[in-house]
Every structure is written in C-alpha cells, then in structure tokens.
Amino acid sequence: MEGLIDLGRQDMDPSRRSVLGAGLFSVALTVPGWQNVVGRMEAFRENPKMRIGSAEVQAVSAMTERLSELDDDFGGRYARPMAADFLVNTVSPYLTADSPTETRKSMLSAAAFLCYLTGWMAVDEGAHRRAQQYYVRALGLADASGDHNTYCRVLRGMSVQAADLGHGAPAVRLANAAAEAAPESTPGMRAFMAGQQAHACALAGEKTNALTALREAERAVNQAESQVGTFGGFSSATLAYSTAEVRYALGDAKGSAESLSDHFRLRDSTDSKRSEIKFNAMLAQRQLEIGHLEAACATWGLVLDAHPNIHSGRIDELVGRIAPSCAPTDRTRQPGRFTGAHLR
Numbered sequence: 001m002e003g004l005i006d007l008g009r010q011d012m013d014p015s016r017r018s019v020l021g022a023g024l025f026s027v028a029l030t031v032p033g034w035q036n037v038v039g040r041m042e043a044f045r046e047n048p049k050m051r052i053g054s055a056e057v058q059a060v061s062a063m064t065e066r067l068s069e070l071d072d073d074f075g076g077r078y079a080r081p082m083a084a085d086f087l088v089n090t091v092s093p094y095l096t097a098d099s100p101t102e103t104r105k106s107m108l109s110a111a112a113f114l115c116y117l118t119g120w121m122a123v124d125e126g127a128h129r130r131a132q133q134y135y136v137r138a139l140g141l142a143d144a145s146g147d148h149n150t151y152c153r154v155l156r157g158m159s160v161q162a163a164d165l166g167h168g169a170p171a172v173r174l175a176n177a178a179a180e181a182a183p184e185s186t187p188g189m190r191a192f193m194a195g196q197q198a199h200a201c202a203l204a205g206e207k208t209n210a211l212t213a214l215r216e217a218e219r220a221v222n223q224a225e226s227q228v229g230t231f232g233g234f235s236s237a238t239l240a241y242s243t244a245e246v247r248y249a250l251g252d253a254k255g256s257a258e259s260l261s262d263h264f265r266l267r268d269s270t271d272s273k274r275s276e277i278k279f280n281a282m283l284a285q286r287q288l289e290i291g292h293l294e295a296a297c298a299t300w301g302l303v304l305d306a307h308p309n310i311h312s313g314r315i316d317e318l319v320g321r322i323a324p325s326c327a328p329t330d331r332t333r334q335p336g337r338f339t340g341a342h343l344r
Helices: 002-010 014-028 034-046 054-074 076-095 101-125 128-145 148-164 168-181 187-203 207-225 236-249 253-266 273-289 293-309 313-320
Strands: none
Touching: 034 054, 034 076, 054 076, 054 101, 054 273, 076 101, 101 128, 101 148, 101 313, 128 148, 148 168, 148 187, 168 187, 187 207, 187 236, 207 236, 236 253, 236 273, 253 273, 273 293, 273 313, 293 313
C-alpha cells in the first residue's frame, strides 16, 4: 500500500499538516457516533499493532460520507487535502493491520471508495492527472476486495472525466465498460450507467446510440421512482441534466437550455450546492448562445453570488468564461441590450 500512501502525501502540504489534522478532527466530530470514531482512530495511532474489526470499517465509511458532503457543499479544493490526510494517516495503516479476512476485504472496499471520491475531488479541482492516479488506485483496491460495485463506479467516474475534457471516444469506452462491469441490474443502477453512456455517445457523434441510452435511462428512472424505498442517486433531476448534455453535444442549444431548466424545477434539497452553481453557469452560457440575454444575465447573477462560497476549479473555470462571453460588441452596445457591465 506504499503507492497509496505516497499518492496521498503528494496532496498534503507539509506546512499545513497540523491544520489539516485539526480540520479532519473537526470533520470527525460531525459524524454520528463521533466519540467511537475518534476513539478508535486515536487508539490505533497509539497502538498500530492493534487488531481491527468491523467498527474500524464503519468509521472509515462514516468519515468518507462526511467528506463527500463537504465536497458537495464547498468543492474539491476544500475537501481533497482532508481526504488525502485521512487516506495517509488512518486508512492506509488499517490496510496492513491485523484483521479477520472479511474485515480486510471490507476495509479494502472502503478504501477503494474513498480513493475514488478523492479522485472525484481532484477532477473538480482541475487536477486531472492526479485524479487519474487516484482512480487507478481505486480500481486496484476495488478489484482486490471483490467490490464490483465500486469498480464500475470508478470506471464511470473516469468516463465523466473524459467527457468533461471533451474526449468522446474514450468516454464511450469507459462508460460501456462501467455498464458491463456493473453487478447490479436494479433500475437505479441502469439509469446511473445509461445516463453517462448517453452523454459520452453524444460527444462521440454517435447520435443513435446516445438517444437509445437516454431512453433506457428514462425507462429505468421511471421504474425506479415507482418503487418506493428502493431508489437513490440518479433521479428525474439527474436525467434532465443528462438530457441537457446530450442535446447540447448534438447541437441543440435551445433544447439543452430547456432541459437544464427542467433540472432546476425537479431539484430537491439533497442536491449539492456545487452542482447548482455549475449547472446555473452552463444554463447561462446556453441562454446567451440562443439570444436570451436578460435570462442569461439573471442566471449569471446567481452564479456570481454563490461563487465566493465554493472552492472548485471547475466552477472557477466556468465563472472565468463570463467576461469573454459577455464582452461588449456593437450589437450589445445598443440601448437596452445586455452587456458585460451588468455583471460587474
């Protein structure tokens, strides 16, 4: 597991390690049953030869869930250093600790998901090479633990990264591999996979495959949402976002803007603040493209109001496009027309 430790250490600024440690301790205090989580972490640090069990696995999973929430609320640049600290100082030593076989497999699985999440944070930060390194480590850990669910999620995450970078063909290969590797045939999982396949195929110019995958995602969402208590993750709101991406990749900016508006109509309180900012930025750009200037101005205003509270390279990049997009031209200087000055 030295490679995992080295990878995590590269993300940790030595001058900030004490600050990171304090921040991670603060995160632990927000986890349900935090006394047990903190107590076990501290006990293991004092006695690295201590035998670990399911309680340590549960503690790692609980901390990972909380780090994921922080990532959603504040962005990858904020959460990733703490995730790296947790990988290096707590999870990696657990992987070599004395434990029953089933506990070891469960810990490998928990580490795989944390590694995947840290890669996801790196993508959000714009550190794409580092993200790929985390994803590769996550695949290895998931394979070693026999966790096919996390394995396919990592492949899907790699497809999302490729799509974000505009690489359609690799995005398709990875999305298809993820769908083929998925051990679950539940409607929720089918929708989760098909939605990404649709976006990737659209980017690659495979219109027929994109629309077929999108219809599969829609059928799966409808089926999943009719099964009370069995669904989570990929919702009607997510489907609307995927539809927007497919439409845009196929050249339908107007339809894409409409689908993004549908997404916001369907969102609920469980959706992340970061995605709200990101999707609003995308909506504003598309509103501008189709000539809905006042609507674009209003949407950009929402983005700019929320931007200072998020630490995300992707959001920074989107916000950085505002000024070039809204640069005054002869057309926008006409009385009553939208100009970049409205956003300053």
